[in-house]
Amino acid sequence: MDSLNSSEPPVFADVQDAARQLLGWARRTPLLENTILNDTLGFRLIVKPECLQRTGSFKFRGAFNKISRIPEDMRAGGVVAFSSGNHAQGVAAAASLMGMKSTIIMPSDAPKAKIANTKALGGTVVLYDRKTESREEIGERLQKEQGAVLVKPYDEPLIIAGQGTIGLEIAEQVAEIDAKPDAVIVPAGGGGLISGTALAISGTLACPVYSAEPEAYDDHKRSLEAGSRLPVPDGAESICDALLAPIPGELTFSLNSRLLAGGLSVSDDEVLMAMKTAMLSLKIVVEPGGAVALASALTQKIDLRGKTVVVVCSGGNADPEMLSRALSM
Amino acid sequence: MIDINDINKARELLAGQVLHTPTILSPALSNLTGAEVYLKLENQQVTGSFKVRGSYVRMSSLSEAERGAGVIAASAGNHAQGVGYHAQRLGIPATIYMPASTPFTKVARTEALGATVILEGESVAESRILAMQAAEAEGKVFIHPYDDPHVIAGQGTATAELLEDVPDLDVIVVPIGGGGLAAGCCIAAVAHNPALEVVGAQADAYPSMYQAFKGEPPHGRGATIADGIAVKEPGEITTPILKAHMKGVTVVSEADIERAVQVFVDVQRLIVEGSGAVPLAVMLSEPKRFMGRKVGLMVSGGNIDSRLLSSVLMRGLVRDGRLAKLRISLIDMPGALATVAGIIGDKGGNIVDVLHQRMFRDVPVKEADVDIAIETIDADHVREIMAALEAAGFGTRLLSDMR
Numbered sequence A: 001m002d003s004l005n006s007s008e009p010p011v012f013a014d015v016q017d018a019a020r021q022l023l024g025w026a027r028r029t030p031l032l033e034n035t036i037l038n039d040t041l042g043f044r045l046i047v048k049p050e051c052l053q054r055t056g057s058f059k060f061r062g063a064f065n066k067i068s069r070i071p072e073d074m075r076a077g078g079v080v081a082f083s084s085g086n087h088a089q090g091v092a093a094a095a096s097l098m099g100m101k102s103t104i105i106m107p108s109d110a111p112k113a114k115i116a117n118t119k120a121l122g123g124t125v126v127l128y129d130r131k132t133e134s135r136e137e138i139g140e141r142l143q144k145e146q147g148a149v150l151v152k153p154y155d156e157p158l159i160i161a162g163q164g165t166i167g168l169e170i171a172e173q174v175a176e177i178d179a180k181p182d183a184v185i186v187p188a189g190g191g192g193l194i195s196g197t198a199l200a201i202s203g204t205l206a207c208p209v210y211s212a213e214p215e216a217y218d219d220h221k222r223s224l225e226a227g228s229r230l231p232v233p234d235g236a237e238s239i240c241d242a243l244l245a246p247i248p249g250e251l252t253f254s255l256n257s258r259l260l261a262g263g264l265s266v267s268d269d270e271v272l273m274a275m276k277t278a279m280l281s282l283k284i285v286v287e288p289g290g291a292v293a294l295a296s297a298l299t300q301k302i303d304l305r306g307k308t309v310v311v312v313c314s315g316g317n318a319d320p321e322m323l324s325r326a327l328s329m
Numbered sequence B: 001m002i003d004i005n006d007i008n009k010a011r012e013l014l015a016g017q018v019l020h021t022p023t024i025l026s027p028a029l030s031n032l033t034g035a036e037v038y039l040k041l042e043n044q045q046v047t048g049s050f051k052v053r054g055s056y057v058r059m060s061s062l063s064e065a066e067r068g069a070g071v072i073a074a075s076a077g078n079h080a081q082g083v084g085y086h087a088q089r090l091g092i093p094a095t096i097y098m099p100a101s102t103p104f105t106k107v108a109r110t111e112a113l114g115a116t117v118i119l120e121g122e123s124v125a126e127s128r129i130l131a132m133q134a135a136e137a138e139g140k141v142f143i144h145p146y147d148d149p150h151v152i153a154g155q156g157t158a159t160a161e162l163l164e165d166v167p168d169l170d171v172i173v174v175p176i177g178g179g180g181l182a183a184g185c186c187i188a189a190v191a192h193n194p195a196l197e198v199v200g201a202q203a204d205a206y207p208s209m210y211q212a213f214k215g216e217p218p219h220g221r222g223a224t225i226a227d228g229i230a231v232k233e234p235g236e237i238t239t240p241i242l243k244a245h246m247k248g249v250t251v252v253s254e255a256d257i258e259r260a261v262q263v264f265v266d267v268q269r270l271i272v273e274g275s276g277a278v279p280l281a282v283m284l285s286e287p288k289r290f291m292g293r294k295v296g297l298m299v300s301g302g303n304i305d306s307r308l309l310s311s312v313l314m315r316g317l318v319r320d321g322r323l324a325k326l327r328i329s330l331i332d333m334p335g336a337l338a339t340v341a342g343i344i345g346d347k348g349g350n351i352v353d354v355l356h357q358r359m360f361r362d363v364p365v366k367e368a369d370v371d372i373a374i375e376t377i378d379a380d381h382v383r384e385i386m387a388a389l390e391a392a393g394f395g396t397r398l399l400s401d402m403r
Helices: A012-022 A035-041 A059-067 A072-077 A084-099 A112-118 A135-146 A159-176 A192-202 A219-226 A250-259 A268-280 A287-297 A320-327 B006-013 B027-033 B051-060 B064-067 B080-092 B105-113 B124-138 B147-165 B182-193 B208-214 B237-246 B254-268 B274-285 B306-319 B336-346 B378-391
Strands: A046-048 A079-082 A102-107 A121-126 A183-187 A210-212 A262-266 A308-313 B023-025 B036-041 B069-075 B094-098 B117-118 B171-175 B195-205 B249-253 B295-297 B323-331 B350-357 B367-375 B396-398
Touching: A012 A159, A012 A192, A035 A046, A046 A159, A046 A287, A059 A084, A059 A159, A079 A084, A079 A135, A084 A112, A084 A121, A102 A112, A102 A135, A112 A121, A135 B350, A159 A192, A159 A250, A183 A192, A183 A287, A192 A210, A192 A250, A210 A219, A210 A287, A219 A250, A219 A262, A250 B036, A262 A287, A268 A320, A268 B036, A268 B378, A320 B254, A320 B306, B006 B051, B006 B147, B006 B182, B023 B147, B023 B195, B027 B036, B027 B274, B036 B182, B051 B080, B051 B147, B069 B080, B069 B306, B080 B094, B080 B105, B094 B105, B094 B124, B094 B306, B105 B117, B105 B306, B147 B171, B147 B182, B147 B295, B171 B182, B171 B274, B171 B306, B171 B323, B182 B195, B182 B237, B182 B274, B182 B350, B195 B274, B208 B237, B208 B249, B249 B274, B254 B274, B254 B306, B274 B367, B306 B323, B323 B336, B323 B378, B336 B350, B336 B367, B336 B378
Parallel strands: A046 A308, A079 A102, A102 A121, A183 A210, A183 A308, A210 A262, B036 B295, B069 B094, B094 B117, B171 B195, B171 B295, B195 B249
Antiparallel strands: B023 B036, B323 B367, B323 B396, B350 B367
């Protein structure tokens, strides 16, 4: 990929290239498992905990892969992103490490903690009114006036390739523990994480990869079944705030429709139970959106008896209130 | 004498029996403390704590006859899990004594590993005496939780792994209960690099090793969030080892430990039990001691009760000023409550609960108190909201604890 703003879908070599770019910057998160839990479940559950990644989610990987490639002469303009969540923090952290400024455009009703976290990572937060202002216009103005580079959350080749480094790590790390996965399950929102991961797995383990989503936001599942991108119905609600993209990304779906074995979906209660299991049995904090793949495995949305499955727990930025709710399940 | 050779032998024995747990660099905790912080994740160990290391080394040293006769231990916590887990795998019958008041979930968890649980004694110390008597009477081997060379060598493997993964640490911080983990840590550390400092820490509710260093009689008592290291009597074997390698023992408060459990969740997204959070509590309470150094924290376990964890998290919100409860005096006129809500909203506070106490409170009939719970950003934000309410003529008092 030569161009910073290529719109061609990435290929396996782009993920390998991203892994080199991230070396020494992103954490190589460990693989976790609990053998006693495995005995209870009747299958081998291996977790890739991206909640232990810098900024508490996988988003740093893609953001750094893009931002660190911005040429010297374009760095003064900084970067801009739209996000109130994990992408905002990933972009702010990556930009700070590269000595660049970042402007994050968030709705004025975004949770205060997320605004504060983004600022703490060095991001400048610009708030807009959802009802009266267009975030795209604000973003375009910043791009024009300051020469800022837009960092999209998922539908961009360098972002997809960056997130895909998770898949390469999984392939290396399962070999270290003599595990041969029968399936990999990955959360899907816009589809960046899963398309990159599936790309990496296709060139390494070559086992089936499934998307996991909240029941109310099962657009990947339905789109995969239909063979074309279908939107989320109006009025859908879920506690999985990290996965509320309205429709699968164009670029990501072009990969996912080819690479995925199918889509799985879970209820909010199943997500909360999975968060509880993550805390009590795996000793990690996983946010609702980060727990959908784990929830799909724990409830065996596909038959896993006697098998080995790897699930990506994509982030851990949950409020204490939500964690308490999960603990009371 | 236990030396590094015993720990190396223990490592060979343990290969494939327990996990070589990950050691991770924590950029977030490094930023917070000004040190380079590495975490040895024994909360990821089989059964959720380091205890399986020592228990395996001890039990694998038993003769065929001893194995056939079975083992006895006393513990309501991690040691019970460690003994139960390996006894089952080695085909050794295990009997675990627990205090009569032990919660059902802890009993069930140990029984699920195939051990027989006997609920006798008022405290773990009493259960231990009963267990040792039973072992004597029934010709079984008592598996001591810390005062045993095999156990100490086994626990030392955790530090050996940490130093293999990060060889150039300046200091390791380790929790002390009976001293098994810490003694193994000292032996592994000094063999690796005599200049490597080992900081041992206890909860101030049970400062028994601290007292042993001072020559005082132990007097630990009461409840502590660090129940895994609530040991009244330091070990006879472990104490001299610690005295030979450590200058002193550090003691941290309950509030510091609770805060460390919360920080692990908030900042590192890890679940760590009270005793496992003691090393971080030391760093947070004495940051200058570690600044600029390369520090390894022995995160010894992650077995924390779900209700306790939940209450730590909610109390943390209150302490940090992210959840505040205000008592506001209203003049009982139409619209006063709406005005108050408006002021809070304008200042960016999110009201989560309102309790209007006009009927039942001892206040003049034309006045009323309202208690309002709000989500806020931090302590300054809470103070800003209170100032705005006062400026508008509403007397305001903070009901929650805030740092």
